[in-house]
Amino acid sequence: xxxxxxxxxxxxxxxxxxxxxxxxxxxxxxxxxxxxxxxxxxxxxxxxxxxxxxxxxxxxxxxxxxxxxxxxxxxxxxxxxxxxxxxxxxxxxxxxxxxxxxxxxxxxxxxxxxxxxxxxxxxxxxxxxxxxxxxxxxxxxxxxxxxxxxxxxxxxxxxxxxxxxxxxxxxxxxxxxxxxxxxxxxxxxxxxxxxxxxxxxxxxxxxxxxxxxxxxxxxxxxxxxxxxxxxxxxxxxxxxxxxxxxxxxxxxxxxxxxxxxxxxxxxxxxxxxxxxxxxxxxxxxxxxxxxxxxxxxxxxxxxxxxxxxxxxxxxxxxxxxxxxxxxxxxxxxxxx
Amino acid sequence: xxxxxxxxxxxxxxxxxxxxxxxxxxxxxxxxxxxxxxxxxxxxxxxxxxxxxxxxxxxxxxxxxxxxxxxxxxxxxxxxxxxxxxxxxxxxxxxxxxxxxxxxxxxxxxxxxxxxxxxxxxxxxxxxxxxxxxxxxxxxxxxxxxxxxxxxxxxxxxxxxxxxxxxxxxxxxxxxxxxxxxxxxxxxxxxxxxxxxxxxxxxxxxxxxxxxxxxxxxxxxxxxxxxxxxx
Numbered sequence: 142x143x144x145x146x147x148x149x150x151x152x153x154x155x156x157x158x159x160x161x162x163x164x165x166x167x168x169x170x171x172x173x174x175x176x177x178x179x180x181x182x183x184x185x186x187x188x189x190x191x192x193x194x195x196x197x198x199x200x201x202x203x204x205x206x207x208x209x210x211x212x213x214x215x216x217x218x219x220x221x222x223x224x225x226x227x228x229x230x231x232x233x234x235x236x237x238x239x240x241x242x243x244x245x246x247x248x249x250x251x252x253x254x255x256x257x258x259x260x261x262x263x264x265x266x267x268x269x270x271x272x273x274x275x276x277x278x279x280x281x282x283x284x285x286x287x288x289x290x291x292x293x294x295x296x297x298x299x300x301x302x303x304x305x306x307x308x309x310x311x312x313x314x315x316x317x318x319x320x321x322x323x324x325x326x327x328x329x330x331x332x333x334x335x336x337x338x339x340x341x342x343x344x345x346x347x348x349x350x351x352x353x354x355x356x357x358x359x360x361x362x363x364x365x366x367x368x369x370x371x372x373x374x375x376x377x378x379x380x381x382x383x384x385x386x387x388x389x390x391x392x393x394x395x396x397x398x399x400x401x402x403x404x405x406x407x408x409x410x411x412x413x414x415x416x417x418x419x420x421x422x423x424x425x426x427x428x429x430x431x432x433x434x435x436x437x438x439x440x441x442x443x444x445x446x447x448x449x450x451x452x453x454x455x456x457x458x459x460x461x462x463x464x465x466x467x468x469x470x471x472x473x474x475x476x477x
Numbered sequence: 478x479x480x481x482x483x484x485x486x487x488x489x490x491x492x493x494x495x496x497x498x499x500x501x502x503x504x505x506x507x508x509x510x511x512x513x514x515x516x517x518x519x520x521x522x523x524x525x526x527x528x529x530x531x532x533x534x535x536x537x538x539x540x541x542x543x544x545x546x547x548x549x550x551x552x553x554x555x556x557x558x559x560x561x562x563x564x565x566x567x568x569x570x571x572x573x574x575x576x577x578x579x580x581x582x583x584x585x586x587x588x589x590x591x592x593x594x595x596x597x598x599x600x601x602x603x604x605x606x607x608x609x610x611x612x613x614x615x616x617x618x619x620x621x622x623x624x625x626x627x628x629x630x631x632x633x634x635x636x637x638x639x640x641x642x643x644x645x646x647x648x649x650x651x652x653x654x655x656x657x658x659x660x661x662x663x664x665x666x667x668x669x670x671x672x673x674x675x676x677x678x679x680x681x682x683x684x685x686x687x688x689x690x691x692x693x694x695x696x697x698x699x700x701x702x703x704x705x706x707x708x
Contacts, residue, residue: 251607251610251611254611255611257611258608258611258612260685261681261682261685262681262682262684262685265685290608290611290612290685293608294688294689294692297689297692298692300696301692301695301696301699304696304699305699308699308703320593320597321593
């Protein structure tokens with residue numbers, strides 16, 4: 142299609158040569174060869190063309206030399222050659238550009254992704270809502286939309302929310318920057334976990350494609366976005382746990398149901414769905430605690446073992462220093 | 478036959494060389510050269526000789542004109558027609574420089590570094606452009622980059638205002654003032670860019686294109702708002 146398209150633009154790929162050089166007699170030789178886009182022999186064609194140009198040049202030189210008023214007027218010949226040279230250079234440039242753009246269109250064609258972005262706002266909205274509603278039918282494969290716009294936007298939204306949460310909690314990051322960490326975490330989760338679950342699905346022969354997995358997990362992040370948006374602004378841990386179970390649980394159930402409907406066998410189902418639920422729920426937990434302000438030192442000490450690789454610097458917050466009575470309560474709580 | 482072949486070879490170059498035009502075709506009419514690419518080339522060659530000050534001033538004037546277009550976003554095609562990336566570069570560098578020095582203590586590396594701001598602005602713009610193209614937009618790649626870059630102007634102005642306010646103090650009053658300023662400029666940026674970008678989209682998909690733009694300026698606005706100077 143590409144050759145036909147470019148061919149239609151100026152009737153022949155090497156149209157300009159045809160117009161100037163060959164008045165119809167030699168054009169067939171060039172045309173037929175170059176109409177075939179997949180030949181990949183443009184360099185040979187160019188070489189041939191160049192050769193033909195040189196021959197023409199020699200012919201015209203001869204013709205010029207035999208003409209009367211060109212006698213001894215070498216400037217005229219040089220002028221001719223100069224213009225010829227310019228034209229040759231120009232056409233070589235055009236040819237090179239054409240080939241480069243053809244290669245570019247072949248390999249860096251964003252049109253490959255175009256069908257995955259073919260959505261309407263209404264569809265996106267309905268899919269967002271549906272991502273929180275598990276569907277019970279697990280005997281027939283559930284329909285999973287294969288689009289990338291929604292998931293991509295959700296990942297970026299999660300990045301933005303995470304940045305907001307990190308900033309309000311004054312998280313100190315030793316290795317790297319806030320922005321880099323946020324982007325790395327979110328994209329890493331989306332792409333990494335999708336690939337991992339797809340790999341597991343491939344092992345247990347589940348009927349799901351990579352695109353569908355990306356889409357499913359991406360939309361599953363909608364619940365995460367909602368929970369984090371609320372909990373980063375309302376610092377109420379009990380609320381967070383409720384939301385974690387509710388929204389996180391619902392979106393996980395939705396993904397699990399979709400996967401169940403496409404997997405056969407008890408063990409594969411258990412493996413796939415168990416892995417996904419654990420990873421998804423733990424991620425939400427991680428996002429909340431790793432990037433969130435811990436106001437009470439009490440909870441800080443309780444959650445010590447769950448801390449993430451990112452270092453937490455002991456902050457000297459004078460007004461919240463735990464006094465002796467509270468300190469004595471800690472071992473009691475620990476005993477629980 | 479030889480002479481005929483030579484003539485055959487000669488005729489294609491009739492347009493190039495001034496040697497001869499075929500005698501049997503009478504030349505009449507007036508020769509007016511259309512303003513085509515050859516004229517353009519001459520024009521470009523002639524600007525090589527002009528003083529540097531003139532070139533710089535011409536570019537600056539073009540950039541300034543586009544700034545005015547951003548500040549008063551009407552439905553005009555000036556930004557799109559003569560796109561250039563000088564303005565966005567200038568704004569990006571200014572913003573990144575203004576966001577420097579936001580360290581609470583020397584160990585704190587969480588503030589946006591110069592390179593970070595650069596990367597966010599340019600890669601964010603590229604992603605939004607690719608997104609709008611994938612959604613079926615008619616705008617070209619560099620035109621979109623140009624528009625998004627120029628519409629950072631209100632946020633850069635807000636950054637300058639914030640720095641001035643922070644010199645006065647950093648209490649809750651100053652925070653409220655900064656919040657208002659940043660919110661207003663963020664709204665302005667989003668509105669200005671959608672005024673240019675949304676036209677190039679099919680009608681029912683405008684929301685899909687506007688949302689990433691909103692997010693993009695939100696992140697930049699967030700960086701501006703949460704900037705706290707070093708002690």
